[in-house]
Amino acid sequence: ANSGSDSDDSTSGGPTASTLRIAVSSYLSSWDQDFVGFDLTALMMFKNVFPYMIDYGVTTAGDSQILDTQNITPTFAESFEPDAEQKVWTLKLRRGVTFASGNEMTAADVKWSKDRAFAAQANVAGIYRTIGLTEPDQVKVVDDHTVEFHQAFPSALTRQIQAISLYVFDSVEAKKHATADDPWAKEWFAKNAPTGGYYNVARATQGQEIELTANTGYPGPDAPRTPTIRISVVPAASNQRLQLQAGDIDIALGVSQRDIEDLRSTDGVKVISAASNRQVAIQMSVTSAPFDNVDVRKALAYAVPYEQIINNVYGGDARAAKSPVPLDMPGYDESGYPFTHDVDRARAALTAAGRASVESELVFEADNEEQQRIAVQVQSEAAKAGINLKLTPLDPATLGERRTRKNIPLQLTSGQLWVNDVEYMLATSFVEGANLNYSNYTNAEIEQIYEQSHTTVDESARNALWQRVQQILAADVPWVVICQPNFNLPVREAVAGWVQPMDGLARLRYLSRSA
Amino acid sequence: MRILRFVVRRLLQLIPVLLGVVVLTFLIVRVLPGDPVRSILGQNASEADAEAARARFGLDQPLWRQFLDYLGGLVTGDFGTSIQSGGSVGAEMALRIGPTLELVVIAVSIALVVATLLGVWSARRANSVGDHGVRLFALVGNSIPEFWLGLVLVLVGYSMLGWFPAPSGRVDPDTNLTPLTGAGLVDAALTGNGPALASAAAYLALPVLTLVVGVMAPLLRSVRASALEVLNSEAYTAAAAHGLPQRTLLYGYLLRSTLLRLPALAALVFGTAIGSTVLVEYVFSWQGFGQWALRGLLYRDYPVVQASVVVIALCYVLVFLIADVVHAILDPRVRI
Amino acid sequence: MADLRGVGPGDAGADAVIVTGSRDDRFSRILIITGATLLAVVALAALAAPLLSSWGATEVDPNATLAAPAGAHLLGTDTNGMDVWSRVLHAARLDLGIAVAAVALAVVVGTLLGLVAGYRGGWIDDVLMRVVDIFQAFPTFILALAVAALLGNGTVNLIITIAAVNAPAYARLVRAEVRTQRELPFVDAAVTSGASTTGILWRHLLPNSLTPVRTIAPLNCGWAMLTLAGLSFLGLGVSIPEAEWGAMISLGAPDVVGGRWWTSVPPGLALFVSVLGFSLLGEGLQERANAKRR
Amino acid sequence: MLSIENLSVVIHRAGRQVAALSDVSLTVRPGEVVGLVGESGGGKSMVARAVVGLLPTGAHASGRVRFDDADVLRMDEAALAAHRGRGAAICFQNPRGALSPTRTVGRQLTDRLVTHQDMSAERAREAARELFEAVGIRNPQRRLDAYPHELSGGMAQRVMISLASGCAPGLLIADEPTTGLDVTLTREILRQFRHAADVDGRSVLLISHDLASIAEVCDRVVVLYAGTVVESGPADRVFREPAHPYTRALLRSVPDVGGRPVVATPGAMPLLREAPHQCPFAARCPHADDTCTTSRPLTTPMDTPASGMDTPAADWSLACYHPQTGAITTDEAAPTPTVAPDATESGSAVLEIEDAHVVYRSRFGSGGHHALRGVSLRLGPGETLGVVGESGCGKSTLAKLIMGLVPPSAGTVAVAGQHLVRQPGRRAPRGRVLRRLRTRAQLVFQDPIGSLSPRRTVGDSIAEPLRAAGLPAAQRDARVAAVLDRMELDRSILRRYPHELSGGQAQRIGIARALVGEPDLIVFDEPTSALDVTVQAQILDVIADVTADNDRASVFISHDLATVRGFADRVAVLYLGRVVEEGPVDVVFDTPRHPYTRALLASAPRLGTPPASVAGVELVKDLEETDAATGCALAARCPFATDTCRSEPQDLQSYGASRAACWRVPELPALIGKQADTP
Ligand SMILES: Nc1ncnc2c1ncn2[C@@H]1O[C@H](COP(=O)(O)OP(=O)(O)OP(=O)(O)O)[C@@H](O)[C@H]1O
Ligand SMILES: Nc1ncnc2c1ncn2[C@@H]1O[C@H](COP(=O)(O)OP(=O)(O)OP(=O)(O)O)[C@@H](O)[C@H]1O
Numbered sequence A: 001a002n003s004g005s006d007s008d009d010s011t012s013g014g015p016t017a018s019t020l021r022i023a024v025s026s027y028l029s030s031w032d033q034d035f036v037g038f039d040l041t042a043l044m045m046f047k048n049v050f051p052y053m054i055d056y057g058v059t060t061a062g063d064s065q066i067l068d069t070q071n072i073t074p075t076f077a078e079s080f081e082p083d084a085e086q087k088v089w090t091l092k093l094r095r096g097v098t099f100a101s102g103n104e105m106t107a108a109d110v111k112w113s114k115d116r117a118f119a120a121q122a123n124v125a126g127i128y129r130t131i132g133l134t135e136p137d138q139v140k141v142v143d144d145h146t147v148e149f150h151q152a153f154p155s156a157l158t159r160q161i162q163a164i165s166l167y168v169f170d171s172v173e174a175k176k177h178a179t180a181d182d183p184w185a186k187e188w189f190a191k192n193a194p195t196g197g198y199y200n201v202a203r204a205t206q207g208q209e210i211e212l213t214a215n216t217g218y219p220g221p222d223a224p225r226t227p228t229i230r231i232s233v234v235p236a237a238s239n240q241r242l243q244l245q246a247g248d249i250d251i252a253l254g255v256s257q258r259d260i261e262d263l264r265s266t267d268g269v270k271v272i273s274a275a276s277n278r279q280v281a282i283q284m285s286v287t288s289a290p291f292d293n294v295d296v297r298k299a300l301a302y303a304v305p306y307e308q309i310i311n312n313v314y315g316g317d318a319r320a321a322k323s324p325v326p327l328d329m330p331g332y333d334e335s336g337y338p339f340t341h342d343v344d345r346a347r348a349a350l351t352a353a354g355r356a357s358v359e360s361e362l363v364f365e366a367d368n369e370e371q372q373r374i375a376v377q378v379q380s381e382a383a384k385a386g387i388n389l390k391l392t393p394l395d396p397a398t399l400g401e402r403r404t405r406k407n408i409p410l411q412l413t414s415g416q417l418w419v420n421d422v423e424y425m426l427a428t429s430f431v432e433g434a435n436l437n438y439s440n441y442t443n444a445e446i447e448q449i450y451e452q453s454h455t456t457v458d459e460s461a462r463n464a465l466w467q468r469v470q471q472i473l474a475a476d477v478p479w480v481v482i483c484q485p486n487f488n489l490p491v492r493e494a495v496a497g498w499v500q501p502m503d504g505l506a507r508l509r510y511l512s513r514s515a
Numbered sequence B: 001m002r003i004l005r006f007v008v009r010r011l012l013q014l015i016p017v018l019l020g021v022v023v024l025t026f027l028i029v030r031v032l033p034g035d036p037v038r039s040i041l042g043q044n045a046s047e048a049d050a051e052a053a054r055a056r057f058g059l060d061q062p063l064w065r066q067f068l069d070y071l072g073g074l075v076t077g078d079f080g081t082s083i084q085s086g087g088s089v090g091a092e093m094a095l096r097i098g099p100t101l102e103l104v105v106i107a108v109s110i111a112l113v114v115a116t117l118l119g120v121w122s123a124r125r126a127n128s129v130g131d132h133g134v135r136l137f138a139l140v141g142n143s144i145p146e147f148w149l150g151l152v153l154v155l156v157g158y159s160m161l162g163w164f165p166a167p168s169g170r171v172d173p174d175t176n177l178t179p180l181t182g183a184g185l186v187d188a189a190l191t192g193n194g195p196a197l198a199s200a201a202a203y204l205a206l207p208v209l210t211l212v213v214g215v216m217a218p219l220l221r222s223v224r225a226s227a228l229e230v231l232n233s234e235a236y237t238a239a240a241a242h243g244l245p246q247r248t249l250l251y252g253y254l255l256r257s258t259l260l261r262l263p264a265l266a267a268l269v270f271g272t273a274i275g276s277t278v279l280v281e282y283v284f285s286w287q288g289f290g291q292w293a294l295r296g297l298l299y300r301d302y303p304v305v306q307a308s309v310v311v312i313a314l315c316y317v318l319v320f321l322i323a324d325v326v327h328a329i330l331d332p333r334v335r336i
Numbered sequence C: 001m002a003d004l005r006g007v008g009p010g011d012a013g014a015d016a017v018i019v020t021g022s023r024d025d026r027f028s029r030i031l032i033i034t035g036a037t038l039l040a041v042v043a044l045a046a047l048a049a050p051l052l053s054s055w056g057a058t059e060v061d062p063n064a065t066l067a068a069p070a071g072a073h074l075l076g077t078d079t080n081g082m083d084v085w086s087r088v089l090h091a092a093r094l095d096l097g098i099a100v101a102a103v104a105l106a107v108v109v110g111t112l113l114g115l116v117a118g119y120r121g122g123w124i125d126d127v128l129m130r131v132v133d134i135f136q137a138f139p140t141f142i143l144a145l146a147v148a149a150l151l152g153n154g155t156v157n158l159i160i161t162i163a164a165v166n167a168p169a170y171a172r173l174v175r176a177e178v179r180t181q182r183e184l185p186f187v188d189a190a191v192t193s194g195a196s197t198t199g200i201l202w203r204h205l206l207p208n209s210l211t212p213v214r215t216i217a218p219l220n221c222g223w224a225m226l227t228l229a230g231l232s233f234l235g236l237g238v239s240i241p242e243a244e245w246g247a248m249i250s251l252g253a254p255d256v257v258g259g260r261w262w263t264s265v266p267p268g269l270a271l272f273v274s275v276l277g278f279s280l281l282g283e284g285l286q287e288r289a290n291a292k293r294r
Numbered sequence D: 001m002l003s004i005e006n007l008s009v010v011i012h013r014a015g016r017q018v019a020a021l022s023d024v025s026l027t028v029r030p031g032e033v034v035g036l037v038g039e040s041g042g043g044k045s046m047v048a049r050a051v052v053g054l055l056p057t058g059a060h061a062s063g064r065v066r067f068d069d070a071d072v073l074r075m076d077e078a079a080l081a082a083h084r085g086r087g088a089a090i091c092f093q094n095p096r097g098a099l100s101p102t103r104t105v106g107r108q109l110t111d112r113l114v115t116h117q118d119m120s121a122e123r124a125r126e127a128a129r130e131l132f133e134a135v136g137i138r139n140p141q142r143r144l145d146a147y148p149h150e151l152s153g154g155m156a157q158r159v160m161i162s163l164a165s166g167c168a169p170g171l172l173i174a175d176e177p178t179t180g181l182d183v184t185l186t187r188e189i190l191r192q193f194r195h196a197a198d199v200d201g202r203s204v205l206l207i208s209h210d211l212a213s214i215a216e217v218c219d220r221v222v223v224l225y226a227g228t229v230v231e232s233g234p235a236d237r238v239f240r241e242p243a244h245p246y247t248r249a250l251l252r253s254v255p256d257v258g259g260r261p262v263v264a265t266p267g268a269m270p271l272l273r274e275a276p277h278q279c280p281f282a283a284r285c286p287h288a289d290d291t292c293t294t295s296r297p298l299t300t301p302m303d304t305p306a307s308g309m310d311t312p313a314a315d316w317s318l319a320c321y322h323p324q325t326g327a328i329t330t331d332e333a334a335p336t337p338t339v340a341p342d343a344t345e346s347g348s349a350v351l352e353i354e355d356a357h358v359v360y361r362s363r364f365g366s367g368g369h370h371a372l373r374g375v376s377l378r379l380g381p382g383e384t385l386g387v388v389g390e391s392g393c394g395k396s397t398l399a400k401l402i403m404g405l406v407p408p409s410a411g412t413v414a415v416a417g418q419h420l421v422r423q424p425g426r427r428a429p430r431g432r433v434l435r436r437l438r439t440r441a442q443l444v445f446q447d448p449i450g451s452l453s454p455r456r457t458v459g460d461s462i463a464e465p466l467r468a469a470g471l472p473a474a475q476r477d478a479r480v481a482a483v484l485d486r487m488e489l490d491r492s493i494l495r496r497y498p499h500e501l502s503g504g505q506a507q508r509i510g511i512a513r514a515l516v517g518e519p520d521l522i523v524f525d526e527p528t529s530a531l532d533v534t535v536q537a538q539i540l541d542v543i544a545d546v547t548a549d550n551d552r553a554s555v556f557i558s559h560d561l562a563t564v565r566g567f568a569d570r571v572a573v574l575y576l577g578r579v580v581e582e583g584p585v586d587v588v589f590d591t592p593r594h595p596y597t598r599a600l601l602a603s604a605p606r607l608g609t610p611p612a613s614v615a616g617v618e619l620v621k622d623l624e625e626t627d628a629a630t631g632c633a634l635a636a637r638c639p640f641a642t643d644t645c646r647s648e649p650q651d652l653q654s655y656g657a658s659r660a661a662c663w664r665v666p667e668l669p670a671l672i673g674k675q676a677d678t679p
C-alpha cells in the first residue's frame, strides 16, 4: 500500500488476501440511519454493518451473479412470515445471536430499534409508511424472540420494504449512551457504528478510512468471506483509477465511465459488467410552462438523441429504454412507446403545440459528471428542434429544496428502484404527491390502477395493469426515458464473488480476494 | 511585558472582527438557497417529517433566537450538532483541523525558509543568470493552477515513478497510528511511532510540494526586494564600507532587516494557503478541513459552515496577530 | 549601488577600471514586454476566436467524443464532443474578461474604501477597517463559494465574487498609502490653498495612492484567473457548456490519466500562459517601481 | 597619507552618463583636517566613495587614489576589505540612514571594534562605552542598547563618528556630518573632528557644502565644482581672500549674522556628461571671457601674492584664468532692501495670536506633547516677522497654527480678523467660506518638492488657491502667468511635474502659489534649509523681494538667525514653545538680552571678521536632554541659572526696544565676561 507497486505486497507486510481494499468517493455522512445518513456510501455501509433480519438471495443472470429480488430470505432472523390476511407479519429471531458487546439480540432490541426509527420521523419512518406502518404501537413484542408487525393494510411490498428497513440495534449498549436530552442516543450513534452485522467496524477515521472485520458470530447463510475490508475515501475518480492500476486498491467504486473503457484493457484489472435497472430520464414538470403542453413534451422526447447519448456518454454500454418501466422489471412492456430521436417530428410536435421554439432550464446534479454530459448532448440536439435549454447544475441542498418546491421545469434523474416492482414504481414516481414524482404528474386512471394493485396479487392480472400504465405514460410523456446504462465495476483480477445489487448497495460479504 | 499588553490589546480588537464574521456567516448560510434538512430525510419524508427535523435542529425558531442560541453555544465552546452527521461539530472539527493545519503550516514554513534562502541568494546576485532563473521558476510555479499541479504530481510521483504513496489517506493504516490531534506527524511523534512518522511524512510530501510551489512566488519576490533594498541601503553600505566581514554583514545587517516585511506577507500567504487546501485536499484525498467545510456548504450543514468559517477566521486573525508580534520583535522601530 | 565590487581588481597596465552596466532595467523591461506580449496574444486570440476556429464554442460534434487531434478537430474534442481548439480560443474571452473586470471592480471598491478610511481616520476608519478585516478573515474560497451559491453561477456574480475576495487587499493598500501621504506637506499645501476635501481626496491623494495599486493589479489579475479556475474546478465557476479554461481543465483532467492529454492540456497551457503573462507584467512593473524607489 | 591624482569617474547608466569627477587631485597629510566643499552634485561624496573603493555600479574610474602607497582603485577584494574601515572610514552623510535600524548601536560599534581592533566581545563593549563617552554621548552605558531610531539627529551623528573612529582608521572621512543639525550642534560635532586630528593624530577629510561652518576647523580646503577642483589652499587664506570666482560666489551666498547681505549667483551647476573642455563655472561667472569658454584652466599654484599678503601661500592653487583678489566686500553685494514701515502700532493687525497653546495629543488618551506654550504675536500689514529657534522648538507648529492646520488648545489665532478653526468660544467657518478664508494666509514649505502634489502639474498646483476662490479659468491663467513672471520662471514649466523640477525651481513655484491669491499673510517655514547653498541665496533674494511688498505681512521661520537678518523687521526667538526674546531685528541681534539668543548668535557660523560686541554663551546640554522645569525652560541648559530661574517662569519684559523673558538680563554682561575668563 505504500509503494505503488503490487508485486511486493507480500514482502512489505502490506495487506494480504485477507484484506480487501475498496475505494469510495466520499465518506458516509453518519452512522445513524434513523435520524440522518442518507447518502449512498452510508447506505452501503449500513447494509454490511447493521444486522438486517432479511435480505435478497442470490441468483445468476447470464454469467454474473445478481441479487434475487424475487427471493427474500431471512438472514439474522429465523423467519419473517405474514398471517393469512398479509397484515400481521411475525419476525422470529435466532437464539444466541450476539452483538459485539456480547449482549444477545432479543425482541426488545427490535422493538427499541423500531421505536427509534418512528421517533426519528426520517427515512425509515417514511419508507414504512408505504406498507402501513406509522405508529410504534404497531410493532409488538410477543416474546423474547418474537416480534409482530401489525400493518394498517396488507401490502405486496412488505418483504421488499422490510428487507431495506429491518435492522436491529444493540439497545442495551445504546441506552447507556442515552440522556434525558438525547433519549435515542443520537450523539453516540452519529459517531459509533452499530455492531452485530456481517461486519463490525474495527476502526473508522472520519472522512478517511473505515476498516471492517468479519463478524464470526453471524448465524445465517452466506457468511462473510473476507476477514478484513478496508474502505478508503478517494474523491478524485482519476486517483481511484491510478490506485487500481497500481494495485493499491482492489475495487474502485467511483471510477468514471471513460476510465472504465481504458481499464478493460489494463493488466491486472478486470471490469465486472452487468445489466442494471438503473434508469436515466428527464422529468418534465407537467404543471409548469412550457411542458404543461403534452406536445411540447413530445417534442422534447423526439429531440433527445438517444443513440448519441448511449454512444457518447456510455461508450455504447447502455440499453435503450422504451418505457418508463425499467427493462427487467416484471411487467415491462414497450408497446406503443413511439419516441426515437427525430428532429423533424420534434419540430412538428412543437408546431402542433403552436410554438416555434421554447426556452427552459435543464437542471441536473452539480457534481454528477454523467448527468452533465447527458445534459450537454440533450441541449445541443434539442436546440436543433427549437428547444433552447439553459443548463443549470444545482448543489444537493438547492436541488433538494427546489424539488420540494416542485418548481423545476426539466430535470435529469437517474436511479434505480429499491424494489423491483411497478407498484413500488408508481408509489414512488407516478401517483400524486409521490416523492420521486418531480413531474407533478397525475392521472386519474393511474391512481386507480395503483389502488387496485395493492390487492391484486395474481401475476398476470398485475401485468395487465402494468401494460395499461405504460400505454398511459407513453401518451402523456411526463418523462423522457433516455436509457438504462449497464453496471460496470473495475476490480483487480484477484477479486471474486461480486454480486450485482439491484439496489446499488454492494454486499461485501460475497467478495473475496485471491492472493 | 509590553509585548503581552500589545497582544492583549490586539486580542481585544479581534473581538469585533470575529463577531462580524460570526454574524455574517450566520446570515449568509441562511440566505443561501437550499434546504439543510431535506437531504437527511430520505425520499419518503413528508412535510411533517421535515418540520420535525427542523425542530430537532432548532431551525424552526425565529432567527434572533437561533442566533442567540448559537452565540451562547460558541461562548461555551459548543459549535452545535451537524445536520448531516448528527454528531458534535466541535468533535468533528477537531479531527479535521489538525491535518489541514499540519499541511498548511508545514507548507508555509517550508515556503518561508526556502523563499528566505533563495530570496537573499538571489538578491546578492541581483541580475545574474541565477537570480533571473530563480525568479522565473517561482513565477512559473505561481502560474500553474494548484489542482492541475497536484494532478500532475500524483501522476508522476505516484503512478509513474512510484516514489510516493497513493493519494489516499494521510498515513499508512498498517502503522497503527493512534490519532490524537489528527495531524499525522504530530501524532506519530507524540506516540513515538517511527514507521508512522515516516509514512506520514511520505504522504505529506506531494501536497506540501503543491502548496509550496503555489505560494512561493510572492514570498520570494518580497524577500528578494527587501534584501535588495537593504543591500542598497545606506546602512548596509556603511557597514560594508567599514570593512565588516561577510558573515557579520549577512547575519547582523542583512538578514533581520530583510525579514521585516515578511511576517505580514506570510500571514497573507497563510490565508491563501488555507483557502487553497480545498483543492489540494480533493486532489490528494487528504480529507481535511477544506473538504469538510466544502461538503458542509454544499449540503447547507449550517453548524458546520458556521464553525468552519469562524475557525478559519480565527486562525487567520491569530496568524496575523502572530505576524504582528513577530514583526514587532524583528523591527525595533515598531511601537507596541 | 548594490554591487560592493563596484571597483574590482584591474590589470596593472590598464588605466581604467570598467564595471559592466546595470541590467536591472533591462530585465524588468524584458519581463514587461514578454508579459504584455503573452497577454496580447491571448487577447488577440479571444477577439479573433470565431475567425480562427470552424466550430462554435458550444457546438457538439455528435460523432466525435474524445476524438484525438486530427483534421476536423485541430486539438481533438472533449468528452462532450466539443472542439477543444475552438473552446480554448473562446474561453479566453470569458477568462480574461472576468479576471480583468473583477480586479477592476476590486480596485475601485477597495480604493474608495481605503481612501475614505485613510483620510478620515477616527471611527470611520475603525469601522471600515473592521469590515475589511471581516472580509479578509473570511476564508477566500468559502466567501467565493457563498457568493456563488447566493447569487448563482452567472458571469456577473463571478466577477462580484472574485472582486469581493480581492477588494480588502486594495482597501488596506490604499489606506496605508493615504495615511502616509496625508502627512506629507503637499496635502497641507492643498488644504491651505483652500482645496475642498473631495478635491484633496480626488485630485491629490487618489492619484498618488494608486501607485502601489498599479503594480499589484496585474499580479492580481493572474491570481483572479486562478481563483476562477479553482471555482470552476469545484463546479462553482462558469457553468457548462460555456467555455472557460478552469472548467475545461476540470472536465478533462481525468482524461490525462488515460493518455488523452488534449482535453485538458491546451486549456491548462492557455491558463498558464495568461497567468504567466500577468505575473511577468506584474513582476516587471514591481521591479521597476522598486528600482525607482531605490 | 591620501593622495588622489587625476581621478576621473564617469557613471554609465541606462540612457545617461554622468561625469561625476574630472581630473581631481588632492592630498590629505597625516594629522591634517582637509575640507572638501562645493555645491550639491559637485562630486564630494564621489571622492569619499572612491577613497574606500565603493563606487556605484556602472562607474568607470581612472586615475589614482593612493593610500599609503597602495592604489585603492586597483586593490583586490582582500586588500579592499583590509583597507575599508581600518585604512579609511567614512562618516556618512545621513547618520540615521547609515545606521542599521535593526541592530543596537552598541552592537554596531562592537562589530567594528572586533573586526578592526581584534578585541574580544567584552573588551569591545567596554571600549564602545568609552568611545561613546569620548564623542560626548551622555549615559553611554544605556545608549549602547539603543536602536538608531531612538536617537536624535545629533546623537546619531555622534554615534556615526564613534563607529568610524571605532575602525581606528588612518583617515576619517566625514561626508556632510552637520547637514540637518542646528547651529549649536554643528559647532559641537565639527569640534569632534578637530579633536580626532589633534588628539588621535588622524587625518580627516571633511566634506560639506557649508563653507562657513567648517571654515574654522579645517587646515586646508578644497573647492569642488562640477567634478573639478577649482581652488585649494590653506583654509584661512581661502576663506579670507578667495581667488576663484566660484569660491567667492559660494561665500557670498552664505548669510551672515553680521548683517552682510546675501548675494545670489544666478544659474545652476551644470550636470556634466563628460569631462569639461572649458571652465565649468564660465556660464555663471561675471569675469568669464572667450578663453574661459574655449579651454579649461589648468590647476596652477597661486604665484602672485594675494593682496595684503607678503608671501605666496604654500599649496594654494586654483584653476582659473581670472583669479580674484581681496576679501569679499559688500561692494559686490546688491543694495540692502528697503526697510518696511513700522506698522505694528498703526492700523489693524493681519495676524493676531493671543496666548496660544498647542498640545499634540497622543493617540491613546492621556499625555501629549505641549508644543506651543502661550505664544502671543501681533503683525501688521507690510511687516515681516522673523521666528528663530532650535529644531523642535515649535516653529513649524506655529506655522501650522497660523494656517489653521492645527487648532489651538487654548488661546486664539486670527488672520485678518478671521478664525479658521474651532477656537474656544467661537464658531468655525465651514465649506466654501472656510476655503476662501484659508487662501488669505499662505504657507511656503521647507520641502519645496514635497509640498507640490507629485501627480499634478505645476500649473495646477499654482492655480489651486484661485480655484478655491472660484475664479474662472481665463483669469486663473492670467494671474498664474503674472506670478510666474515675478518669479522669473518660464511658462513652459507649468506643464511639468514636481519631480522634473530642481529644488530652486520648486521653491519658486511654492512661493508663486503662495503669492497668486494675493494673501494678507505669507508664512515661510524654513523655506531655504533644504536647498543648495547658491540656490538658497537666490531664493532668499526672491523672498526679500516678496516680503518688501507693503500690502502684505510675512512671517519668516528659520533655525538660523543669520538668514532672518536680511529682511525681517522684527524677530522672535522661540525656545521650547515659548517666545523668549522679541524685538526689532537689529536691536535683538546687536544687543541680545536673553542667554539663549546669545548662545544662538554665538554658534552661528561666521566668515571673516569675528563678532564685535556680543560675547557668546555656551549652553551646557543638548535640547533633547532637557526636561521641562517648572521655571524657565532654559534653566537646565543655562550656565547662569539660579534657583529662581528653576522655580519661577519669567514673562517677557521690555528692555528698550526689545523684550526678553529672563530673570538675569541685567546681570548677564558681567556674568558672560566672567565665563569667558574661566574657560
Ligand atoms: N549612484 C549614482 N548613479 C548615477 N549618478 C550618480 C550616482 N551617485 C552620484 N551620481 C552623480 O554623480 C555626481 C556627483 O555626486 P555626489 O554624490 O558625489 O555629489 P555631492 O557633491 O556629494 O552632492 P551632495 O551635496 O548632494 O551630497 C552627481 O552629478 C550625481 O548625479
Ligand atoms: N503631529 C505631531 N504629533 C505629536 N507631536 C508633534 C507633532 N508635530 C510636532 N510634534 C512635536 O512638537 C514639537 C515641535 O515640533 P515642530 O515641528 O513645530 O518643531 P520645529 O521647530 O519646526 O522643528 P524643526 O526645526 O525640526 O522643523 C517637537 O518636539 C515635535 O516632536
Ligand SMILES: [Mg+2]
Pocket: D044, D045, D046, D093, D175, D176
Ligand atoms: Mg554627497
Ligand SMILES: [Mg+2]
Pocket: D395, D396, D397, D526
Ligand atoms: Mg519645522
